[in-house]
Amino acid sequence: EPEVTQTPSHQVTQMGQEVILRCVPISNHLYFYWYRQILGQKVEFLVSFYNNEISEKSEIFDDQFSVERPDGSNFTLKIRSTKLEDSAMYFCASSRLTKPQHFGDGTRLSIL
């Protein structure tokens, strides 16, 4: 069965550095999402992406965040200048319209 794959599984970065989290969605899916889960808290929506543009973003998704689909397969989340509070598990998901979202295994981001 097709899967959403995320790399790396764990990223450790110094505060202020830029990080790029990578995702390969399921190939025939058209909707892409990033969510995050701070340790001990619920999963929160960050951004959704459709037709090569952001379709919705949350208040969390401020100017330090950006998303890109640089080619036909990858979907990336960039955090420009990381803060301690960016430490979280970041999940990528993809779906077809009105169908269930399929999640990757997540990238655990630790900011030191």
Next chain:
Amino acid sequence: KNEVEQSPQNLTAQEGEFITINCSYSVGISALHWLQQHPGGGIVSLFMLSSGKKKHGRLIATINIQEKHSSLHITASHPRDSAVYICAVRRLQGAQKLVFGQGTRLTINP
């Protein structure tokens, strides 16, 4: 106030017991999802419901749209069912994003 509330937050049971996890939501929805999160953190979609009932193996999910309530049942529970179960909704108005509950941590003891 959270749009999606789950109860209980934690549930410990003995192997073989019938398990019920509840989810209430306060907004109009187009679909409700039940998800499973394993200790390693990965999330797996179990069900997507917009009405009625769905069954997969020992798992049953029901939804009552009028009452804005859904339940996830596990029959003949097993230690491998131990995980966090999460309810998430897709709002009726346009957006594809999911709004998540806080999760229910289920522990099944042998």
